[in-house]
Amino acid sequence: MSHPGPEQQPAARARPAGRPRRSQEDLLQAAAAVFVTSGVDAPVREIAAKAGVGVGTLYRHFPTRAELVVAVYRHQVEACAEAGPRLLAESPTPEVALRAWVALFVEFLVTKHGLAGALHADDAGPDALHRYFVDRLVPVCGSLLDAARAERGASASPADAYTVLKGVGNLCIGAAADPRYDADELVQLLISGVLAPVGDRDA
Amino acid sequence: MSHPGPEQQPAARARPAGRPRRSQEDLLQAAAAVFVTSGVDAPVREIAAKAGVGVGTLYRHFPTRAELVVAVYRHQVEACAEAGPRLLAESPTPEVALRAWVALFVEFLVTKHGLAGALHADDAGPDALHRYFVDRLVPVCGSLLDAARAERGASASPADAYTVLKGVGNLCIGAAADPRYDADELVQLLISGVLAPVGDRDA
């Protein structure tokens, strides 16, 4: 923070080349800035350029694109995860806590353009991004879900925490780019369905 | 007037002077086959190779990738659209009809690998694929939704047909590639939430 180092002029610089740590921080700040302006899908070269380094440097610090994204958003995901138990303790009912937490998650995903879309497991290889989100947030979501369901008295579990979390994430895809689409509304309705008594689904 | 006419206005005569237009049909069949094996995101070159033509030929018949996808699935989308009113007429209640139609839509999306993911408006340009799906299916979804809501007596509309349809489509993303994720279940739960009385959302 106290040493931002925003110099980007390509000429006349005899600056740190062999030092290990500076680039990493520059990269993270540059990536965060570019993600805000150009979305999470911004080209790698744009991030490297913003940081004033080559793509080779970027890839040594973050071997894959997903790991860079994880690094940029790690503390926000952490904050979201930690908000779960706190909301559960502070809210009047577990359902209120669950809804508040989910709203928090949705706002996080929607404000980072393209993050929800980049969250796909896609196929085959376990994406570092997908894995991190799942590992960190599924337990939190699960405990909130269990508490809310216990309150409602819904014994049967129609959908597990992983499915619900992935569903919420999917609902956020494209939300920022489409004014006609209200992801937050839909997510709350999904929660309503998840918490509804099982017999409610039969006509 | 009685000119020998080295210049012919291409008004009515659009006769194929070159090879017959067999290519278009070959392309559609090849694309359908490739989509089944390699998913909707299969490379354009693979489709062209399968059809035994060059990519130039493919792009003259289908100026963009999305239009090819639309052409391949047009009759299935049409069938899905036509199933809406039929289900509404044949089902015991509108909600049953809505749930059955949505299940149909989900099965269609999930079985075509990657179709749901390719459905994004993404950004900026109105995708031909997205437009076609929306134009054809939103009215159908809307009438089913209205009927089901009228039956339930839920006056307020928490989410319009476009939002619900897009939400359902989003929930199907990655469903085929992830055994732990049950899109169909989630979609039915979302419908439950959509049809639930408005006051149900407040804790």
Place this chain on the structure above:
DNA sequence: CACGATACGGAACGCTGTTCCGAAACGCAA
């Protein structure tokens, strides 16, 4: 001062969707 280790930048690779153009195949008229 010299030498090895290492982080650096950016060219290069393989892949994508899309555009472009020379060449070939056909119908029609002379």
Place this chain on the structure above:
DNA sequence: TTGCGTTTCGGAACAGCGTTCCGTATCGTG
């Protein structure tokens, strides 16, 4: 039949992506 215009064909070429690779510049140290 022969020639010509028209239209389609095939695939090279272009632009952009994520990722890999390597010559080079700089640092820490003996």
